[in-house]
Amino acid sequence: MLIFFVSQFLLGFVLASSDNNEVIFAQLDGKVQMECEGEGELFWRTKSNQSATEYMDLPAEGNEIDDNTLILTKLSEDQLGVYSCFDAEDNIVKSFTIEVRYKIKKMPASVFVNKGSATLPGEIVCTTVRDTKRSSSVGKQVPVEEKPDSKGHHDVIFRWYSRPEGSEPDSELTQICGSNGGEFNCNNDSEPPQLSEIKETEVAPAPAPFLERVSVVTTKENTGYTSELKIDNAQMEDRAVYVCRAIARESENDLDMDCEESPNCEEVYTLLRIKDPLAAIWPFLGIVAEVVILCLVIFFCERRRKQEEDKEEIDEDGYAGNNISSNNSLRQRK
Structure with a gap:
């Protein structure tokens, strides 16, 4: 039973701590402002990350404190980390985690x-x-x-x-x-x-x-x-x-x-x-089909034209033969 109450207390403490931490995404060389609300005079400390246990005092340069607001005038790589404000009894009022966007x-x-x-x-x-x-x-x-x-x-x-x-x-x-x-x-x-x-079957x-x-x-x-x-x-x-x-x-x-x-x-x-891997084949097959059809059309047209020319030659030869026989018959009558 005692272990249960201790575990619940620690769990509540962790949840409260996580809820009291605000993550601020900032840009290097930019201005960062952190406002802490609390009664009485508050003071600030910092640490490198959340897992670190010991806080350090703020550096002498690069920050300003206006009432209960901490201002980092020009954020640098070394200033990334956790900033917390403490009350007079050394309790954390609020924490801010400064990270690069x-x-x-x-x-x-x-x-x-x-x-x-x-x-x-x-x-x-x-x-x-x-x-x-x-x-x-x-x-x-x-x-x-x-x-x-x-x-x-x-x-x-x-x-x-x-x-x-x-x-x-x-x-x-x-x-x-x-x-x-x-x-x-x-x-x-x-x-x-x-x-x-999947068992192999005839149907995919x-x-x-x-x-x-x-x-x-x-x-x-x-x-x-x-x-x-x-x-x-x-x-x-x-x-x-x-x-x-x-x-x-x-x-x-x-x-x-x-x-x-x-x-x-x-x-x-x-x-x-x-x-589709076969997508490029269909245009090619279409072009081949067009060429084949065009060749067939040209072939049949040429074949028909040649047949008509041969027929005309036959007709001309037959007409000339009739004229010769007519002349011969006229000469015999005379």
């Missing part, structure tokens, strides 16, 4: 796959990267070098959707997989569902349902997260626009999130085009 690499406008084939590795891939552009002294945008241990790679989940080709970007999406839909979890790195064994079996032919593999690397959508035995009905959303972990329960307005969501998409 994450983005998703754009996918190609369209991807081609032959009917009955599988998508190639690396074709439909959703990859998060840090938005590490910062302003230089001359006002140009230069990327910050990525380091294997750099901070700010926010924990995200991926959800994959589809919508009909030609539909508007804000049209209704059909969720393929994810923590709240689909036949399996998009973030599950286990093997995709195996297709049931119908293709398996789409959700049995699709799989998603999500990996985490030093440079970010990657989620790849794979489709086996592609069919014509699989042609559609496929949408990938990278959602911040703390917002995974928000199913109606608008990626255009929310900083906790990024979205990219690509059009999957299905090609």
Whole structure:
């Protein structure tokens, strides 16, 4: 019984701590403002990340405190981390996690796959990267070098959707997989569902349902997260626009999130085009058929023309023979 109450107390403490933490996505060299509401005088401390146990005092430069508001005047790589305000009894009133805004690499406008084939590795891939552009002294945008241990790679989940080709970007999406839909979890790195064994018959079996032919593999690397959508035995009905959303972990329960307005969501998409391997043969066969028909028409026309010419020659020869016999008969009468 005692263990039960202790576990419930610790669980409530963890939940309260997570609810009291606000994630702020910011841009390097930008201004960050954190407001803490509490009674009496509050003071601020910082640590490198949530897992760190010890707080440190704020650096002497690079920040301003106005009442209970902490302002980072020009965010740098070293300032990324957790900032907490404490009351007079050294209790945490509120915490803020400052991270660099994450983005998703754009996918190609369209991807081609032959009917009955599988998508190639690396074709439909959703990859998060840090938005590490910062302003230089001359006002140009230069990327910050990525380091294997750099901070700010926010924990995200991926959800994959589809919508009909030609539909508007804000049209209704059909969720393929994810923590709240689909036949399996998009973030599950286990093997995709195996297709049931099909006995060989004289009649070709119908293709398996789409959700049995699709799989998603999500990996985490030093440079970010990657989620790849794979489709086996592609069919014509699989042609559609496929949408990938990278959602911040703390917002995974928000199913109606608008990626255009929310900083906790990024979205990219690509059009999957299905090609018939025999599609190129039909135009060729059509051209061959046209040539054959044209040759037959020319052949029969030439043959008919030659027959008419031969008939005319025969008629002329017969007319000339009649004239000679008539002249001979006239001479004999005289």
